[in-house]
Amino acid sequence: MTTAPARHRTENPSLAGRFRPLEPLFKGMLLASLALAVLFLVVLLSYVVTEGWDRLDPRLWENFPSKLYPERAGAQSAIVGTIYVIALTGAFCVPIGVMTAIYLEEYADGSRWWNRMIELNIQNLAGVPSIVYGILGLGVIARGLDLGRTLLTASLTLSLLVLPVVIIAAREAIRAVPGSIRQASLALGATPWQTIARQVLPAAVPGIATGVILALSRAIGEAAPLLLLGAVTHITFNPSGITDSYTVLPIQIFNWTKQPEAEFHTLASAAIVILLFILLAMNSVAIWVRNRYQKRW
Amino acid sequence: MTTTSSRLSTSQGVPVTGRPGGAGPVQPTVVNDAVEGPFDLVDTVFEVADVSVFYGDYEAVRNVDMKIGKRRITAMIGPSGCGKSTLLRCFNRMNDLIPGTRLGGKITFHGEDLYGDHVDPIEVRRRIGMVFQKPNPFPKSIYDNIAYGPRVNGVKRGLDDLVEEALVGAALWDEVKDKLKQNALALSGGQQQRLCIARTIAVKPEVILMDEPCSALDPIATAKIEDLMQNLTRDYTIVIVTHNMQQAARVSHRTAFFTADVDREGVRHGRLVEYDETSKLFTTPSDERTEAYITGRFG
Ligand SMILES: Nc1ncnc2c1ncn2[C@@H]1O[C@H](COP(=O)(O)OP(=O)(O)O)[C@@H](O)[C@H]1O
Ligand SMILES: [Mg+2]
Numbered sequence: 001m002t003t004a005p006a007r008h009r010t011e012n013p014s015l016a017g018r019f020r021p022l023e024p025l026f027k028g029m030l031l032a033s034l035a036l037a038v039l040f041l042v043v044l045l046s047y048v049v050t051e052g053w054d055r056l057d058p059r060l061w062e063n064f065p066s067k068l069y070p071e072r073a074g075a076q077s078a079i080v081g082t083i084y085v086i087a088l089t090g091a092f093c094v095p096i097g098v099m100t101a102i103y104l105e106e107y108a109d110g111s112r113w114w115n116r117m118i119e120l121n122i123q124n125l126a127g128v129p130s131i132v133y134g135i136l137g138l139g140v141i142a143r144g145l146d147l148g149r150t151l152l153t154a155s156l157t158l159s160l161l162v163l164p165v166v167i168i169a170a171r172e173a174i175r176a177v178p179g180s181i182r183q184a185s186l187a188l189g190a191t192p193w194q195t196i197a198r199q200v201l202p203a204a205v206p207g208i209a210t211g212v213i214l215a216l217s218r219a220i221g222e223a224a225p226l227l228l229l230g231a232v233t234h235i236t237f238n239p240s241g242i243t244d245s246y247t248v249l250p251i252q253i254f255n256w257t258k259q260p261e262a263e264f265h266t267l268a269s270a271a272i273v274i275l276l277f278i279l280l281a282m283n284s285v286a287i288w289v290r291n292r293y294q295k296r297w
Numbered sequence: 298m299t300t301t302s303s304r305l306s307t308s309q310g311v312p313v314t315g316r317p318g319g320a321g322p323v324q325p326t327v328v329n330d331a332v333e334g335p336f337d338l339v340d341t342v343f344e345v346a347d348v349s350v351f352y353g354d355y356e357a358v359r360n361v362d363m364k365i366g367k368r369r370i371t372a373m374i375g376p377s378g379c380g381k382s383t384l385l386r387c388f389n390r391m392n393d394l395i396p397g398t399r400l401g402g403k404i405t406f407h408g409e410d411l412y413g414d415h416v417d418p419i420e421v422r423r424r425i426g427m428v429f430q431k432p433n434p435f436p437k438s439i440y441d442n443i444a445y446g447p448r449v450n451g452v453k454r455g456l457d458d459l460v461e462e463a464l465v466g467a468a469l470w471d472e473v474k475d476k477l478k479q480n481a482l483a484l485s486g487g488q489q490q491r492l493c494i495a496r497t498i499a500v501k502p503e504v505i506l507m508d509e510p511c512s513a514l515d516p517i518a519t520a521k522i523e524d525l526m527q528n529l530t531r532d533y534t535i536v537i538v539t540h541n542m543q544q545a546a547r548v549s550h551r552t553a554f555f556t557a558d559v560d561r562e563g564v565r566h567g568r569l570v571e572y573d574e575t576s577k578l579f580t581t582p583s584d585e586r587t588e589a590y591i592t593g594r595f596g
Contacts, residue, residue, distance in 0.1 A: 109396060180433035184493070187391060188446035188500055189423030198449070199435060 052269030060270050064236040070263030075271045078252035080238040082220065082278060085248055088155035089219050094212055097166030105174040106196055126164035133161040134225030142229060149230025152242040157225055162215035169211020173204035205293035213286040220279055223250035249275045339366035342504060342534045343388060348402035350383050357383045359566040363553055370526060370535045372545035375555035380567025381538040382508050388536060389425035389506055390418040423450060426497035430509040432489035434481035439473050442481045442492055446500035459499055467495035468525050487518025507537040523548050542591055552578045554587045
């Protein structure tokens, strides 16, 4: 060490930095992607807000749709319908999705071919176009089960549509809970179900909440399957029960944009703002849940 | 460290003749050779008869025979990969959780076949607790960590007392009594491990299995746990896996030395080489492989 310096080293190497062009390049690319995403969002938001500004007033949620008088028309039935459909969809798909995920993660033996096949199919179902679910809902739920073109049919169909997303997200969340926690619980004489209910699920809630946000956000914007399932465009009353007919915002918006009068187009933009608002409100609930349950390992 | 005498006195009032001199190659501090009477006089908790453990087709542990004495500390030592943890997990059926695990031979617990058809592994784990290598407190308060075991076992009343008792038993009470509602993950590693011990004794098991409980801890925290183990032998039977020979020598009454034999196909199987009173195993081992290991020539 203190002897003569190695031949190939200079006596006192400089600490000056080398030229590393890739580092700033990558950082720049990351920032550019972020900027692009934010830019799109801002443009979209400002576009719909300016377009719909003239009709963003209480008439929108106090009145029902009117085909003849755009200045009197509102979207109350669609707003209420959307809230109903989303609440019911959540009520159906969250428990079923989470329970399926628990089964697949905690009980199923992954070395069995049928379990692997179920897994593969769930992945594939997540990619099936929504109109296919509409046809399924129409054929099996509306006609086969004879539930008709009702809120219930719509919610069940949307639940099927987003179920794969919920299952996949919940499985990821459950898998992320360290095995040492399960072992600790079982070693104390807890049953497998106690371990899941008291340790695994609470720890997985943040991840599950993220999946539910994604799933319900998709469901709330879906118009295609509901067109088949009879979300009628002109409904002048709120649904009073799950077997009522209904409409939802995407359908109402779609309908208004088809009208020739410019006033209806303004109305459509205003309704988009309402739809985005409902989406944000829903997501903030999920984010609140996620933060409340966030754990540090 | 400083508690040699108290360690000795905790062991069931068996006459203590004093500390042996620093014979033996690794450990000058065998404290417990005199504590142990002839093994036949100690009640047997576990009897392991010709046990082999398989992971699928792989036989990780082969033909082990040993008895584990009541309210004794039994240490299992040996190079890593020789099946110590595997065998330890068989004692409370934690191996059931690993798919494809199979046990050959027989383990009895107070004469009852631990793997008998009528045996409920949940009940087994209530009676035989386990402390893991890496402290694994639940991400909950200290109180809830300790109360978890009693709660899942249906205890609803008297939890406060149980929690205090367990924390006192694990020598942690004084350090945490003012912050029972605090998250257990805020504790230091050594405190977390004592919390895990407290959590285990809150269920009032008969046996505590420990799998390298100190390997993630610093020497001071290790010393505290070793003292604690000595105190726990008043009420509990302890089986500890350690790859630290000094630790085995310091704390245990009996030591089992395992190693991995390579068979003709080149597959390694864990074997029990020698099982004896700790003082004897470390001073006058009867197998040359044991001697090689404890003198540091191998492993
Ligand atoms: N879950 C498992 N599945 C398959 N093989 C395992 C598993 N756990 C341990 N083994 C193998 O069993 C042997 C003994 O492992 P282990 O009991 O962990 O040894 P030790 O605790 O003595 O270091 C090793 O060869 C290890 O690779
Ligand atoms: Mg091990």
